[in-house]
Amino acid sequence: MQADLFSALTWEDALILLRDNNLLRDLDVAIARFLKQQCPQASYEVLLLAAFTSNQQASGHLCLDLKNRALATQLWGTNPPPELVALLPGEPNNWLHELQQSTLVSQNGSTPLVLDGSRLYLRRNWAREVAVADAIEQKLATANPLPEAPLREALAKLFPGSNNHTDWQQVACALASRSGISIITGGPGTGKTTTVVRLLGLLQSLAMADNQRLRIRLAAPTGKAAARLTESIGEQVGKLHVDATVRDAIPTEVTTLHRLLGTRPDSRHFRHHGDNPLHADLVVVDEASMIDMDMMACLLEALSPHTRLILLGDKDQLASVEAGAVMGDLCRHAHEGRYKQRTIEFVNNTCGADISDYQETDQNPGNALAQQTAMLRTNWRSKDSPGIGELARAVNEENLPQVRESFQRYPDSLYRQHLSSDSQQLETLLLNGSNGHTGLRALFSAVATPPAQRHDFDDWAAGLLKQLTHQQLLSGLRSGPFGVEQLNQRITHHLQQQDLAPEREWYPGRPVMMTRNDYQLGLMNGDVGLTLPLLETRKGTAELLLRVAFQLPDGRIKWVLPSRLDGVETVYAMTVHKSQGSEFKHTLLVLPDAPHPLLTRELIYTAVTRARDRFTLLEFGKSAVLDSAVKKRTWRASGLAERLS
Numbered sequence: 001m002q003a004d005l006f007s008a009l010t011w012e013d014a015l016i017l018l019r020d021n022n023l024l025r026d027l028d029v030a031i032a033r034f035l036k037q038q039c040p041q042a043s044y045e046v047l048l049l050a051a052f053t054s055n056q057q058a059s060g061h062l063c064l065d066l067k068n069r070a071l072a073t074q075l076w077g078t079n080p081p082p083e084l085v086a087l088l089p090g091e092p093n094n095w096l097h098e099l100q101q102s103t104l105v106s107q108n109g110s111t112p113l114v115l116d117g118s119r120l121y122l123r124r125n126w127a128r129e130v131a132v133a134d135a136i137e138q139k140l141a142t143a144n145p146l147p148e149a150p151l152r153e154a155l156a157k158l159f160p161g162s163n164n165h166t167d168w169q170q171v172a173c174a175l176a177s178r179s180g181i182s183i184i185t186g187g188p189g190t191g192k193t194t195t196v197v198r199l200l201g202l203l204q205s206l207a208m209a210d211n212q213r214l215r216i217r218l219a220a221p222t223g224k225a226a227a228r229l230t231e232s233i234g235e236q237v238g239k240l241h242v243d244a245t246v247r248d249a250i251p252t253e254v255t256t257l258h259r260l261l262g263t264r265p266d267s268r269h270f271r272h273h274g275d276n277p278l279h280a281d282l283v284v285v286d287e288a289s290m291i292d293m294d295m296m297a298c299l300l301e302a303l304s305p306h307t308r309l310i311l312l313g314d315k316d317q318l319a320s321v322e323a324g325a326v327m328g329d330l331c332r333h334a335h336e337g338r339y340k341q342r343t344i345e346f347v348n349n350t351c352g353a354d355i356s357d358y359q360e361t362d363q364n365p366g367n368a369l370a371q372q373t374a375m376l377r378t379n380w381r382s383k384d385s386p387g388i389g390e391l392a393r394a395v396n397e398e399n400l401p402q403v404r405e406s407f408q409r410y411p412d413s414l415y416r417q418h419l420s421s422d423s424q425q426l427e428t429l430l431l432n433g434s435n436g437h438t439g440l441r442a443l444f445s446a447v448a449t450p451p452a453q454r455h456d457f458d459d460w461a462a463g464l465l466k467q468l469t470h471q472q473l474l475s476g477l478r479s480g481p482f483g484v485e486q487l488n489q490r491i492t493h494h495l496q497q498q499d500l501a502p503e504r505e506w507y508p509g510r511p512v513m514m515t516r517n518d519y520q521l522g523l524m525n526g527d528v529g530l531t532l533p534l535l536e537t538r539k540g541t542a543e544l545l546l547r548v549a550f551q552l553p554d555g556r557i558k559w560v561l562p563s564r565l566d567g568v569e570t571v572y573a574m575t576v577h578k579s580q581g582s583e584f585k586h587t588l589l590v591l592p593d594a595p596h597p598l599l600t601r602e603l604i605y606t607a608v609t610r611a612r613d614r615f616t617l618l619e620f621g622k623s624a625v626l627d628s629a630v631k632k633r634t635w636r637a638s639g640l641a642e643r644l645s
């Protein structure tokens with residue numbers, strides 16, 4: 001039957017059938033058609049594989065890995081429809097043979113398709129991946145070791161309490177001080193910002209002692225992440241034990257990556273690139289797990305050979321929305337360390353710490369980047385709400401009994417609530433808040449009383465935007481009854497029923513999120529604003545005008561006319577993806593009534609770690625939904641980790 005179906009269809013019929021079953025996009029079919037025009041003798045197999053490779057990008061993969069897993073499962077999940085699997089011709093070995101024979105395929109990027117081992121790429125993705133790997137190798141090769149004695153002295157001053165025990169923050173500083181690139185990874189509150197500020201203090205004091213001054217730039221992938229880092233970096237710089245002149249030479253302003261690289265209107269290209277590099281000696285990028293392969297390639301290209309790069313982030317968080325899982329690929333084994341003997345000796349000489357338990361083994365050798373990577377392991381913030389840290393760890397370790405137990409052990413910070421979809425329990429919970437965390441009712445009441453004086457508007461808006469982060473509903477899904485689109489509609493409808501919101505698109509209290517970058521307004525995809533009424537006096541009469549207040553990364557408030565915003569959506573509920581880089585006092589995660597392929601361990605971990613004080617799981621189905629999500633790992637096809645080893 002399978003052979004019959006296969007032989008009965010042309011390549012184009014097969015692709016159209018797959019597209020009509022939503023297993024390919026129009027774009028994927030168009031790519032195959034284009035390739036057929038370029039090479040009329042291209043085979044069925046090559047054209048199908050080209051379309052699949054293009055389609056892989058939609059799921060965040062950089063390539064199609066023909067050997068790694070059963071192809072059908074890789075493409076269509078664990079239960080691919082058998083009649084469609086029948087369209088896949090033959091065996092992977094035969095496909096490899098077909099690809100190797102095709103003039104559309106090369107190994108060096110001279111053709112539209114590139115075959116690298118068993119990985120098939122569209123040329124652009126292959127070139128991006130190679131560029132990133134090459135740039136990292138180049139940065140690793142520009143070793144810049146400081147003499148060990150002054151380094152030891154400076155590190156001892158910066159970390160006065162670290163007498164001969166392993167202080168990973170100190171180790172991270174020591175490792176980062178000696179090369180053109182380093183990575184500091186760790187869960188929330190493990191001190192990534194604290195560490196990097198001390199590192200900046202260290203490097204700036206050493207430079208200034210040499211009559212130089214480092215040009216330092218700080219960036220994050222989104223406006224929200226940049227605003228958060230601006231706040232925490234300002235705090236940490238204030239606490240730094242260095243001379244005032246050094247402290248003044250450490251910037252506290254964090255910009256978005258797009259602004260750092262210089263966006264150009266109507267262009268996908270940045271102002272800074274290989275021929276016009278950034279003027280910086282040191283670039284720090286936070287929330288690096290959100291950076292996709294494209295952006296990482298642009299960032300690395302824009303750095304001069306001498307510019308050091310420090311990446312901060314949590315490797316266990318969700319990968320970027322766009323293709324690639326760069327942070328995960330760069331420090332996949334950071335928890336094991338995989339340090340070489342010479343790294344262990346260096347750390348011992350400079351920090352007095354023994355990290356020999358984290359030595360590489362014959363089976364698990366450490367690459368050059370692992371020698372520049374440190375994982376911070378103590379959560380300093382979770383002392384206030386230890387349950388969140390424990391739950392996040394249990395999720396990460398796929399320890400389901402521990403997951404269940406955490407909810408029982410920490411009722412103050414963790415809560416599991418079963419909801420029925422035909423009740424209004426969810427709406428009531430969000431309106432009233434819970435456990436001392438204010439809800440939407442309190443927010444709407446604060447919004448309704450604008451200050452009389454114009455000069456108080458900004459402070460008022462800043463306070464309300466902060467209040468908006470006291471509670472946030474998250475969902476892993478966009479569509480369907482438990483996706484953010486319908487959740488937002490449900491909540492809006494309920495607010496209308498309660499006479500808190502009118503039946504209009506724009507009303508005081510409507511929170512919105514940007515869904516695209518607006519360079520003219522200086523607002524980025526993911527930025528959240530709050531619609532507010534402002535009292536303006538015009539020709540002697542007081543009028544209420546609606547404006548949307550956004551907080552810029554530097555803390556200033558930007559007021560925008562609602563009609564000026566075309567790429568926004570209501571955000572009572574937010575996807576977990578969009579919540580990255582943010583933190584909320586009380587985070588609530590909706591789980592649907594049945595397992596879903598998009599619900600993965602990284603997604604649950606990311607949602608849990610968005611909570612600062614309290615995490616509530618809202619379950620519309622059985623607890624098996626959580627269990628199945630925690631057991632499911634995100635996997636993204638890419639060759640970056642292999643290239644770097």
Ligand SMILES: Nc1ncnc2c1ncn2[C@@H]1O[C@H](COP(=O)(O)OP(=O)(O)OP(=O)(O)O)[C@@H](O)[C@H]1O
Nearest residue numbers: 169186187188189190191192193194195232380381
């Ligand atoms: N070694 C330490 N000893 C005591 N407190 C610490 C230490 N390191 C960090 N902290 C405190 O822990 C809190 C979290 O630190 P920090 O903001 O640096 O963590 P982070 O990993 O950057 O957090 P986030 O995940 O939010 O980005 C801060 O209040 C900081 O002062």
